[in-house]
Amino acid sequence: MTAGERGLVLVVEDDRAIADLVTLYLRREGYGVRVEVDGRQALAAVREARPVAVVLDIGLPVLDGIEVCRALRAADDWTPVLFVTARDDEVDRVLGLELGGDDYLTKPFSPRELVARLRSVLRRAGGPAPAEALRVGGVRLEPATRRVWAGEQEVALTPTEFDLLAHLMRRPGQVFERAQLLSAVWGYAVAAGTRTVDVHIGQLRAKLGAHLPIRTVRGVGYAVERP
Structure with missing residues (x-):
């Protein structure tokens, strides 16, 4: 081997x-x-x-x-x-x-x-990532080290959760369709995969709490909002 x-x-x-x-x-x-x-x-x-x-x-x-x-x-x-x-x-x-x-x-x-x-x-x-840290609400994300803090607490994210969060945080307030997120984060876009996005959003909400509200736009997708 x-x-x-x-x-x-x-x-x-x-x-x-x-x-x-x-x-x-x-x-x-x-x-x-x-x-x-x-x-x-x-x-x-x-x-x-x-x-x-x-x-x-x-x-x-x-x-x-x-x-x-x-x-x-x-x-x-x-x-x-x-x-x-x-x-x-x-x-x-x-x-x-x-x-x-x-x-x-x-x-x-x-x-x-x-x-x-x-x-x-x-x-x-x-993969390669920009070095500049992202801050939205009470969440700080460091692409270079792939570390995330909610308030003063560091949060452990999977690679997919990290990239999904980074994509949303780069454009706070912008609504992303589920298919757009699948294409940008997962690298593919098929209707059967949209449930995957919902599950990962749920995980981010559970881990970040009130530090970073993630808004659901019914029938469309998601956006992060500044608290």
């Missing part, structure tokens, strides 16, 4: 055919790949190998993907997570994102789409 020129991706998938296909496409893109087949092994692999991202199936033996992500975030490990699920069940997807997942795909999926989604997740996690 080698890290690859773009870093090591941990693929946690108990279906060998899917794992082999994902591995093939990731290696073509220059990623190293390590495969684990159950959740407990996945947690140990994250601690040992320090991957740049985790492609995480929800329906795993021993410990399912939701519990793996829960354990990582509880340990303050914010390695980007791309969920994969065989169940077209919105509850699973929403729960996964609320736990700190960065994106999701439903089986069957195109391996090319998985690679594209992974690139977007990694871009959000460590």
Whole structure:
């Protein structure tokens, strides 16, 4: 196992055919790949190998993907997570994102789409950013260090939450449609993905509280407002 020129991706998938296909496409893109087949092994692999991202199936033996992500975030490990699920069940997807997942795909999926989604997740996690700090209301965001404070308290955000917040804070008062946010932050825009935006907005509201009101414009999208 080698890290690859773009870093090591941990693929946690108990279906060998899917794992082999994902591995093939990731290696073509220059990623190293390590495969684990159950959740407990996945947690140990994250601690040992320090991957740049985790492609995480929800329906795993021993410990399912939701519990793996829960354990990582509880340990303050914010390695980007791309969920994969065989169940077209919105509850699973929403729960996964609320736990700190960065994106999701439903089986069957195109391996090319998985690679594209992974690139977007990694871009959000460590892409170039302007150095100038952003301040709106009681929230300060530092793009260069990817750190956020609500009042005097530093707030831990996932890479996706951070980029969504930064996009909104750069234009306080401007209303962004959900499709615009998907395109700008996630790198794609499809109607089925708009619920993803709603979940991440809910997470930002929970973490930032009254320090930064995020207004819902019914039937349109969202805007941050100065308190």
